[in-house]
Amino acid sequence: MQTIAPLWLWATFVGIVLVSLFIDFVVLKKQGAHAVGMREALNWSLIWIALSFVFNGLFWWAVRNETGSVAIANTKSLEFLTGYLIEKSLAVDNIFVFLMIFSYFAVPPQFQKRVLMIGIIGAIVLRTIMILVGGWLLQQFHWILYLFGAFLVITGVKMWWAAGQEPDLHDNPALKLLRKLIPVSKHYDGEKFWTCENGVRIATPLFMVICLVAVTDVIFAVDSIPAIFAITSDPFIVLTSNVFAILGLRAMYFLLAAVANKFHLLNYGLAVILVFIGVKMCLIDVVKIPVLASLGVIIGVLVVTMLLSVRTATAQPKRAVARNNTGE
Numbered sequence: 438m439q440t441i442a443p444l445w446l447w448a449t450f451v452g453i454v455l456v457s458l459f460i461d462f463v464v465l466k467k468q469g470a471h472a473v474g475m476r477e478a479l480n481w482s483l484i485w486i487a488l489s490f491v492f493n494g495l496f497w498w499a500v501r502n503e504t505g506s507v508a509i510a511n512t513k514s515l516e517f518l519t520g521y522l523i524e525k526s527l528a529v530d531n532i533f534v535f536l537m538i539f540s541y542f543a544v545p546p547q548f549q550k551r552v553l554m555i556g557i558i559g560a561i562v563l564r565t566i567m568i569l570v571g572g573w574l575l576q577q578f579h580w581i582l583y584l585f586g587a588f589l590v591i592t593g594v595k596m597w598w599a600a601g602q603e604p605d606l607h608d609n610p611a612l613k614l615l616r617k618l619i620p621v622s623k624h625y626d627g628e629k630f631w632t633c634e635n636g637v638r639i640a641t642p643l644f645m646v647i648c649l650v651a652v653t654d655v656i657f658a659v660d661s662i663p664a665i666f667a668i669t670s671d672p673f674i675v676l677t678s679n680v681f682a683i684l685g686l687r688a689m690y691f692l693l694a695a696v697a698n699k700f701h702l703l704n705y706g707l708a709v710i711l712v713f714i715g716v717k718m719c720l721i722d723v724v725k726i727p728v729l730a731s732l733g734v735i736i737g738v739l740v741v742t743m744l745l746s747v748r749t750a751t752a753q754p755k756r757a758v759a760r761n762n763t764g765e
Contacts, residue, residue, distance in 0.1 A: 442673035478691035485685030516669040520678030553687040572672040585663035589715030597708035667718040706742030
């Protein structure tokens with residue numbers, strides 16, 4: 438697979454990811470299990486966003502040096518920014534599903550951080566594999582772009598149709614299968630995934646939560662990765678924009694969880710974005726939509742839906758209070 442990024446930039450990217458994960462797993466672990474407050478979530482969100490923009494600046498500089506062209510550097514940097522915004526936007530829907538899972542299992546706030554940290558690791562590994570495979574397939578079979586495009590259009594329509602409906606985790610097939618295969622305790626045992634009851638080792642509700650988070654990662658990876666291939670086929674841009682969006686997922690969850698009711702129309706906006714990207718992908722050999730135009734459409738849709746959400750938030754009922762369904 439061809440990429441415009443030099444080898445040293447790949448190494449720099451890997452180093453940044455490893456240092457970031459080290460901070461999450463080692464440094465922040467010293468804080469122990471604690472509920473992440475609004476201020477802490479906001480500070481970390483700003484740090485991750487700033488890091489992404491700094492990396493994009495480094496990417497621009499590297500491309501300019503490699504090609505000697507400012508125009509190419511601008512284009513590639515804009516592709517990264519657009520891809521990052523797409524992945525960040527689609528991550529919002531992911532967060533709402535996490536919120537539903539945590540509410541359904543009544544996961545104490547101080548335990549949610551560890552689940553999200555492990556979920557981020559799984560998402561990075563999974564998406565790296567899927568991006569490399571997807572990039573290879575696109576190089577071998579160009580017509581797959583049309584399949585990706587049609588899939589995104591269908592997904593967007595389904596998301597619009599389901600946006601106003603309250604999801605029911607009780608009928609989730611993955612959860613039903615897990616309960617049949619694994620005995621689960623009715624109670625949490627700290628941050629442990631396994632506990633002993635009457636001398637028998639059984640799973641805690643937290644293990645069920647991490648399994649559902651993993652399933653969610655798979656589902657959203659299938660949606661979001663084809664979306665960014667509509668912007669660029671460079672595996673470096675696809676991978677880095679994905680990973681930087683994921684690194685800030687934990688902080689963004691705690692930030693949005695506190696204001697979820699204020700953005701009740703956001704899923705409609707995300708549905709429009711998916712349909713737009715799908716159509717763009719299907720018409721890629723007929724009409725070339727500039728990256729800047731795509732970025733403008735995505736930002737415009739997000740701004741409009743967020744403003745409409747805030748204006749109509751007072752008329753919306755609050756989300757149901759978390760209920761303990763761990764013993765079902």
